[in-house]
Amino acid sequence: MSTLEARDLITDKTSIGVVETRYHTFADPPDELRLESGETLGPVTLAYETYGCLDREKANAILVVHALSGDAHVAGVHEGESNPGWWDNMIGPGKAFDTDKYFVICSNIIGGCKGSTGPSSISSKTGKPYALEFPFITIADMVNAQRCLIDYLGIEKLLTVVGGSMGGMQVLQWVASYPERVRSAIPIATALKHSPQQIAFDEVIRQSIMADPAWRQGNYYEYGQPEKGLAVARMIGHITFMSDQSMEEKFSRRLKNGNLSYKFAPDFEVEEYLRYRGDNFVKRFDANSYLYITKAMDYFDLSGGKLIPAGKDVRTRFLVISFKSDWLYPSYQSQEIVRVLKRRHIDATYCELPSTYGHDAFLVEVEDQTTLVRHFLDKTYNGYGVVSDYDA
Amino acid sequence: MSTLEARDLITDKTSIGVVETRYHTFADPPDELRLESGETLGPVTLAYETYGCLDREKANAILVVHALSGDAHVAGVHEGESNPGWWDNMIGPGKAFDTDKYFVICSNIIGGCKGSTGPSSISSKTGKPYALEFPFITIADMVNAQRCLIDYLGIEKLLTVVGGSMGGMQVLQWVASYPERVRSAIPIATALKHSPQQIAFDEVIRQSIMADPAWRQGNYYEYGQPEKGLAVARMIGHITFMSDQSMEEKFSRRLKNGNLSYKFAPDFEVEEYLRYRGDNFVKRFDANSYLYITKAMDYFDLSGGKLIPAGKDVRTRFLVISFKSDWLYPSYQSQEIVRVLKRRHIDATYCELPSTYGHDAFLVEVEDQTTLVRHFLDKTYNGYGVVSDYDA
Numbered sequence: 001m002s003t004l005e006a007r008d009l010i011t012d013k014t015s016i017g018v019v020e021t022r023y024h025t026f027a028d029p030p031d032e033l034r035l036e037s038g039e040t041l042g043p044v045t046l047a048y049e050t051y052g053c054l055d056r057e058k059a060n061a062i063l064v065v066h067a068l069s070g071d072a073h074v075a076g077v078h079e080g081e082s083n084p085g086w087w088d089n090m091i092g093p094g095k096a097f098d099t100d101k102y103f104v105i106c107s108n109i110i111g112g113c114k115g116s117t118g119p120s121s122i123s124s125k126t127g128k129p130y131a132l133e134f135p136f137i138t139i140a141d142m143v144n145a146q147r148c149l150i151d152y153l154g155i156e157k158l159l160t161v162v163g164g165s166m167g168g169m170q171v172l173q174w175v176a177s178y179p180e181r182v183r184s185a186i187p188i189a190t191a192l193k194h195s196p197q198q199i200a201f202d203e204v205i206r207q208s209i210m211a212d213p214a215w216r217q218g219n220y221y222e223y224g225q226p227e228k229g230l231a232v233a234r235m236i237g238h239i240t241f242m243s244d245q246s247m248e249e250k251f252s253r254r255l256k257n258g259n260l261s262y263k264f265a266p267d268f269e270v271e272e273y274l275r276y277r278g279d280n281f282v283k284r285f286d287a288n289s290y291l292y293i294t295k296a297m298d299y300f301d302l303s304g305g306k307l308i309p310a311g312k313d314v315r316t317r318f319l320v321i322s323f324k325s326d327w328l329y330p331s332y333q334s335q336e337i338v339r340v341l342k343r344r345h346i347d348a349t350y351c352e353l354p355s356t357y358g359h360d361a362f363l364v365e366v367e368d369q370t371t372l373v374r375h376f377l378d379k380t381y382n383g384y385g386v387v388s389d390y391d392a
Numbered sequence: 393m394s395t396l397e398a399r400d401l402i403t404d405k406t407s408i409g410v411v412e413t414r415y416h417t418f419a420d421p422p423d424e425l426r427l428e429s430g431e432t433l434g435p436v437t438l439a440y441e442t443y444g445c446l447d448r449e450k451a452n453a454i455l456v457v458h459a460l461s462g463d464a465h466v467a468g469v470h471e472g473e474s475n476p477g478w479w480d481n482m483i484g485p486g487k488a489f490d491t492d493k494y495f496v497i498c499s500n501i502i503g504g505c506k507g508s509t510g511p512s513s514i515s516s517k518t519g520k521p522y523a524l525e526f527p528f529i530t531i532a533d534m535v536n537a538q539r540c541l542i543d544y545l546g547i548e549k550l551l552t553v554v555g556g557s558m559g560g561m562q563v564l565q566w567v568a569s570y571p572e573r574v575r576s577a578i579p580i581a582t583a584l585k586h587s588p589q590q591i592a593f594d595e596v597i598r599q600s601i602m603a604d605p606a607w608r609q610g611n612y613y614e615y616g617q618p619e620k621g622l623a624v625a626r627m628i629g630h631i632t633f634m635s636d637q638s639m640e641e642k643f644s645r646r647l648k649n650g651n652l653s654y655k656f657a658p659d660f661e662v663e664e665y666l667r668y669r670g671d672n673f674v675k676r677f678d679a680n681s682y683l684y685i686t687k688a689m690d691y692f693d694l695s696g697g698k699l700i701p702a703g704k705d706v707r708t709r710f711l712v713i714s715f716k717s718d719w720l721y722p723s724y725q726s727q728e729i730v731r732v733l734k735r736r737h738i739d740a741t742y743c744e745l746p747s748t749y750g751h752d753a754f755l756v757e758v759e760d761q762t763t764l765v766r767h768f769l770d771k772t773y774n775g776y777g778v779v780s781d782y783d784a
Contacts, residue, residue: 063623136655196644197636199662207670212603233595248588274595353600
């Protein structure tokens with residue numbers, strides 16, 4: 001899919017075609033964002049994209065939220081570009097999130113570097129990039145910013161909020177913060193909280209960035225990124241996104257040049273691949289954003305009754321998905337979510353899919369996820385009193 | 393055990409007491425080491441320790457080989473020091489490797505920095521540390537150097553060779569290179585070859601070191617170690633040595649100071665622990681050695697019949713041990729070793745121990761390993777025609 005040209009996609013009936021990123025800025029107080037840390041952030045800009053049409057009842061809006069290094073461009077293609085959005089295989093006419101039926105919104109997160117306000121944005125106070133003057137943000141802060149966007153779009157109640165990995169954390173946070181605004185939720189390959197192993201990987205990633213002298217305590221914007229530290233950080237990440245088995249299938253011990261070099265050059269294809277992914281990441285992602293976002297993930301904790309606070313009457317329906325070979329967000333973490341929901345008598349369906357792709361599976365396993373999502377959305381939407389095409 | 397004082401150990405009947413590291417140097421050609429790469433290395437010094445007495449038949453010698461950052465000091469205590477050797481819980485009077493019965497040798501590896509010739513040693517040609525002029529070494533080269541030591545000690549046949557992790561690779565290599573000199577072998581938590589995931593972790597470790605400008609292409613000896621890169625490298629290693637469960641048991645999400653900092657300081661105990669382990673490692677291990685040794689591990693490959701070459705009559709008995717929670721060297725890799733051995737009708741016992749300690753288990757799980765090892769050694773030694781205390 002990723003090698004198709006834009007023109008092919010436009011003629012492809014399952015593609016949305018050419019799309020655009022939009023920006024919503026909420027400027028003065030009281031619209032400035034009050035953060036969990038007690039600090040405030042403003043003005044705040046959110047990058048977002050929308051596909052399909054909002055129905056008359058405003059009952060068909062789906063919010064897609066993204067993982068660590070994702071962006072608002074989740075489907076279709078941008079003018080002049082050939083690669084489609086990061087979940088294009090799941091979103092489009094006739095696809096799992098069917099844009100012929102649903103109004104799909106994808107919101108970028110604050111703290112990132114893909115058009116929304118983050119540490120690389122220009123601070124209105126100093127006229128310079130925030131760098132480490134950017135306030136600490138949490139998953140709840142990201143969701144609060146998204147709520148402002150959803151308000152602005154005039155949507156009272158989302159049909160569903162869906163996302164994988166850190167996207168899944170935002171899904172859970174939406175329910176915890178605004179259950180009355182979320183008819184259903186699809187957290188994929190995620191957790192109520194990071195385990196110490198997940199914190200450990202994030203900490204090594206941060207240390208790798210901060211160990212690079214080119215990081216300059218975050219003030220590198222006029223000099224260029226801490227390239228080496230950021231590349232190593234991303235290499236660590238990539239190992240955790242794949243599984244032992246998917247690496248075996250993709251690389252085995254194949255040599256890059258047919259022979260061992262007996263030098264410190266990359267000998268194996270897997271080494272070459274990691275270097276490529278590391279170097280590539282440096283061109284597209286801000287090092288400080290990586291620090292802020294990984295900390296937000298580590299701080300996230302909706303365990304111990306915080307997902308559905310006692311006494312709250314939550315009617316949100318859940319579809320929880322995990323992947324057998326995902327060792328970064330193992331299935332037991334999704335099962336913990338399900339346990340919490342069942343204990344509170346919340347309608348929850350759980351499925352562990354038998355993928356070998358590791359954590360990356362949520363981006364790759366289209367067929368199984370499509371079956372689950374289509375059926376779940378259909379039932380949720382119908383529950384709202386609209387007849388489904390599929391049942392007709 | 394590690395907090396006991398030397399004097400306690402000396403009065404402890406299961407401790408060997410005070411021990412010393414010795415050094416064996418083989419200087420001129422033909423004693424210089426011919427390496428797999430085609431290069432030569434000489435003079436070569438090996439650091440080693442021995443405990444117990446060699447019996448009259450020279451039939452009770454056990455060679456212990458160590459993992460990546462290990463050394464020759466495997467048991468007892470050094471004069472003036474309080475911490476015992478790295479496998480003291482397994483080696484001593486009445487222990488698994490009973491020094492009242494067996495003559496135990498532990499040999500350091502070439503390429504390291506613990507008294508044997510490695511990249512931080514002074515080259516006789518230049519009068520300066522080798523740095524990257526040190527030739528590439530392989531696991532087979534390490535074993536060839538050890539064979540010179542065993543020759544020097546006058547031992548024709550080892551009762552057993554034992555080691556975990558990279559030590560296990562040396563065990564397998566001893567059998568592949570010198571089967572007639574190894575009566576039995578105990579490879580623990582190891583593999584016939586690194587998987588792409590294992591190579592990937594090693595490559596990120598190397599990249600982390602080489603990304604540090606203080607590494608200076610390996611020529612840092614007059615300036616000091618590439619501290620930051622080496623610390624990050626070791627932090628990555630430490631995550632892979634533990635299991636998800638052992639991290640949960642040891643740290644959970646406990647905070648270092650009771651509160652979240654909302655800064656990039658370490659918030660969680662696991663972060664503090666990793667930083668401590670990383671910083672500590674910098675004081676005791678040479679960065680270039682880390683590069684050379686991880687490459688040797690990645691190059692190691694005794695799959696496809698290379699462990700027991702066709703037509704060879706190998707009589708070595710095997711005890712293969714793995715640990716259920718070890719995800720760095722998963723049990724399936726030990727099972728591959730066993731499969732190869734069974735196919736060649738070699739006497740092999742396999743046991744997967746139900747530890748939760750991850751890869752570190754081979755250093756920690758004393759009781760289960762002791763039962764297995766004691767019985768195995770006993771049977772092997774008796775097979776040589778000597779009556780065992782245990783059967784008496």
